[in-house]
Amino acid sequence: MSPAHGIVTIDTGFHRPSFDAAYLVVENGRGAFIDCGTQHSVPAMLAALAGQGLAPADVDWLILTHVHLDHAGGAGALMRELPNATLAVHPRGAPHMIDPTRLVAGATAVYGAEEIARSYGEIVPVAAERVRVVADGDVVELAGRPLLCIDTPGHARHHLCIWDERSRSWFTGDTFGLSYREFDNADGAPFVIPTTTPVQFEPEPLKASIRKMLAKAPEAMHLTHFGRVGDVVRLSQDLCAQIDAMVALARAAHGHDDRHARLVASLTKLYVDRANAHGAPLSATEATRLLAMDIELNAQGLEVWLDREAA
Known part of the structure; x- marks a missing residue:
């Protein structure tokens, strides 16, 4: 077919x-x-x-x-x-x-x-x-x-x-x-x-x-x-809301000695909470495992953006 x-x-x-x-x-x-x-x-x-x-x-x-x-x-x-x-x-x-x-x-x-x-x-x-x-x-x-x-x-x-x-x-x-x-x-x-x-x-x-x-x-x-x-349409709204939330989390972590660890933890919570609210058939542990690489890269990317914005 x-x-x-x-x-x-x-x-x-x-x-x-x-x-x-x-x-x-x-x-x-x-x-x-x-x-x-x-x-x-x-x-x-x-x-x-x-x-x-x-x-x-x-x-x-x-x-x-x-x-x-x-x-x-x-x-x-x-x-x-x-x-x-x-x-x-x-x-x-x-x-x-x-x-x-x-x-x-x-x-x-x-x-x-x-x-x-x-x-x-x-x-x-x-x-x-x-x-x-x-x-x-x-x-x-x-x-x-x-x-x-x-x-x-x-x-x-x-x-x-x-x-x-x-x-x-x-x-x-x-x-x-x-x-x-x-x-x-x-x-x-x-x-x-x-x-x-x-x-x-x-x-x-x-x-x-x-x-x-x-x-x-x-x-x-x-x-x-x-x-x-x-x-x-729903997904586009979700994306834009999360972009704003991620920016807020990055700004909240900025200036702390443990900025990266704070950001990884807050991003993990953001995504796992949203996945649970969506009804994703995964435990928090499973969701975190599947998203671990993306969470790390997202944190790094947000930090590069923070440093560029502050320069």
Whole structure:
């Protein structure tokens, strides 16, 4: 059976099942990938193609929402397998795909060299002639199917979201937060939290980007973490309320010697309390375990924002 609107969700296998997604959009026998996971994800990407009866030569585009390594680390390796594809990327992200030296150095500063090697593998450059810079409002055409790219800062200054009119949905990268399926309640309603991963979190631009997407009255969002979600208006309200709450918690922790520990504890309480109120079928211990990495990264990102604001 053909996937709805020709959109295939691909589990890239990063960290755990149903954690990190990429997407394949199929139109008239041609394909476009949106995000790609890490170098280790290339077999899953090619398997998704084969599952739709497509060959690597049938892919016209690899579109990156942004160049954080869980979304784009495998771009160079995947592009080596796709002879006819062009890489579409934000103007601020393009230089890092052509020469990933600074990107790798920045990620190493956050995660450490051992984690980069284990989780992401080799970061392969993409030849400049195969890269198309995509600015706000540019359209990528997939066999006559327009994919509108808009600039959506807040999570990162090199972030695009992609509007697909056919499905009336956005491919949101990290701009529309994180929604892990383990937190869906008994009615199947999704739970969401913002992501403030270092180093470019900006609360007001992030809320503005969410409002910009809502203006299209989307029926669904396709998140990298993880999958398609509906109930878009409620989730957008939840995200904006949590962004404000997270900013308040960060400011309350600022100036204390144990700022990071305070922030980790207060973020944990915020998310666990909200998950309980949502009816997520998880204990506080289970919820904390599943969110532990995101809590740590969110705390780090909020601290970078605090220090930048104070400078």
